[in-house]
Amino acid sequence: MACINDENSHFYSSSSSLPVIASRKFSVGDDGKSGDEFPFERVFPVYAKGTLNPEPNRVLLDFTNSGYDPIWNTIRQEAKLEAEKEPILSSFLYASILSHDCLEKALGFVLANRLQNPTLLATQLMVIFCNVIVHDRGIRSSIRLDLQAFKDRDPACLSYSSAILHLKGYLALQAYRVAHKLWKQGRKLLASALQSRVSEVFGIDIHPAARIGEGILLDHGTGVVIGETAVIGDRVSILQGVTLGGTGKDTGDRHPKIGDGALLGACVTILGNIRIGTGAMVAAGSLVLNDVPAHSMVAGNPAKVIGFVNEQDPSLTMEHDATKEFFRNVAVAYRETTPNVSGVAEKSDIIKENMRSSIHHQ
Incomplete structure (x- = not known):
């Protein structure tokens, strides 16, 4: 051929x-x-x-x-x-x-x-x-x-x-x-x-100026936006609704850099010239404004590190439920507290404790 x-x-x-x-x-x-x-x-x-x-x-x-x-x-x-x-x-x-x-x-x-x-x-x-x-x-x-x-x-x-x-x-x-x-x-x-x-x-x-490696999965792909100076490594998996964007009208290098083997969940937004480490996983719906360490798991708005992944390349396993224990604990914490003035602090304390517990068990 x-x-x-x-x-x-x-x-x-x-x-x-x-x-x-x-x-x-x-x-x-x-x-x-x-x-x-x-x-x-x-x-x-x-x-x-x-x-x-x-x-x-x-x-x-x-x-x-x-x-x-x-x-x-x-x-x-x-x-x-x-x-x-x-x-x-x-x-x-x-x-x-x-x-x-x-x-x-x-x-x-x-x-x-x-x-x-x-x-x-x-x-x-x-x-x-x-x-x-x-x-x-x-x-x-x-x-x-x-x-x-x-x-x-x-x-x-x-x-x-x-x-x-x-x-x-x-x-x-x-x-x-x-x-x-x-x-x-x-x-x-x-x-x-x-x-x-x-x-x-x-x-x-x-x-067209973005730089993208090989072995890439754009799962569904609807709504994916990748900016001009974004860089994506090899074996990365990206779900629908992901944005790799800038933070304003600045010119120059202004978009995210995604490491090899990373997994970006649905509707993730990553803004600015920040780095998502090799093998990192960003949970669905997260807003990422700071660098993410390699092989870490981040979630939330704004996103915070909630644990670390065992897989070398979570993009290959596509295990989207890796944070389910954390989110279940958060849901229980909200359900079991009352929405009053004093309860605000209670919720915060319980959520933090559940976060620590979830990370400890992962």
């Missing part, structure tokens, strides 16, 4: 300036480079976990050099089976998947048809998407690692093919990757036009 084969491939690495994000080159040009130096040979054996194997693998090199792509082969098989089960979808599946010779072109076709409008024609958009995706080895890696992240972590993801055809979180993320490449090339108006269409069609607003 011509789309993934490259006999001139070689290894490349560089360090990130962010202390909370593992030292690894972001997928697309955070250092101003094209991403073409990405070690694509090392991608395939990590489909299962969405992280790079630090050592070259001979078996891996054999099948990547031969053009073998297990995810694309699986997608084609899924599409054939679905076409047999649902003949009414056969034309759709043929046009979207089976008529293409690689994942890159199929994804370009799907994105172009979802984002077209009367002035941005599907044929024009497909040329843009395919030219960027096919020729950027970093993006070719990312679209696969992101796809595996959706398949592994989202129980609603029925198959690889359903992700590229229907899951707007996945599609918006890949459209961002193309827009980011265009932005780094100086084609900022076109990148902004793509951002605008993604926001209109999918309800997800990712600034």
Whole structure:
């Protein structure tokens, strides 16, 4: 398969300036480079976990050099089976998947048809998407690692093919990757036009200048907003309604930095140039205004540390009930106290005691 084969491939690495994000080159040009130096040979054996194997693998090199792509082969098989089960979808599946010779072109076709409008024609958009995706080895890696992240972590993801055809979180993320490449090339108006269409069609607003790693899950994705100078590490899971925003009209570096393996619950708001540590978990509905330590669990408005997580990457386990004991204790405290003047202090004392108890038992 011509789309993934490259006999001139070689290894490349560089360090990130962010202390909370593992030292690894972001997928697309955070250092101003094209991403073409990405070690694509090392991608395939990590489909299962969405992280790079630090050592070259001979078996891996054999099948990547031969053009073998297990995810694309699986997608084609899924599409054939679905076409047999649902003949009414056969034309759709043929046009979207089976008529293409690689994942890159199929994804370009799907994105172009979802984002077209009367002035941005599907044929024009497909040329843009395919030219960027096919020729950027970093993006070719990312679209696969992101796809595996959706398949592994989202129980609603029925198959690889359903992700590229229907899951707007996945599609918006890949459209961002193309827009980011265009932005780094100086084609900022076109990148902004793509951002605008993604926001209109999918309800997800990712600034093309933001830097996002690999193995990312945008679960549902509705209402996600990621600002211009935001940085997101690898293997991060983000649920609906999350905002990575600034705090005013300041310019410069003004958006959050999210460490590898972090889990951001639904409707989390993180504001300002603050750092969410590696493997941290932010509970749903939290407002985060200060740095969050690595592998900690924060909740509340404003968010405070309420414990620590055992998982290296809570984004992979997607255990959203990790704070249920804490919140149950808070609910009991409110229910068992009376709403009078003297009771205000009682509530506060009981809540603090339950917080301490919850953290102690975790």
